[in-house]
Amino acid sequence: MSGPIVNPMNRAELELSVSGGFLLASELRLRAGVQGAVPVGDVDGASRATGFLGFDVLLDENYEIVGEWHLPLAGDPFTAKLVLSVARRF
Secondary structure, three states: OOOOOOOOOOOOEEEEEEEEEEEEEOOEEEEEEEEEEEEOOOOOOOOEEEEEEEEEEEOOOOEEEEEEEEEEEEOOOOOOEEEEEEEEOO
16 A cells, blocks of 8 residues: 655645745746645545745746745644756746
8 A cells, every 4th residue: 555755645635835936137036935735525634834935047948947945834744845956948
């Protein structure tokens, strides 16, 4: 039997994410936001919420580097995490 990747993860949940950004220069954007989830129809489910601060470095019209620092706000989703990714838009 497989288990959840995110702990707590509910069998059914409603998730919400709100974020915003501020363009500092043509190639640098700062971002912040919150995201959370509540169980739906799961009596053993658990709610969770996290906040994040991040940046985007826009290398050109196709590539960007994204960094985000996530911290728990409610529930017990994780201690903290740092996400760094490289993306190509097309």
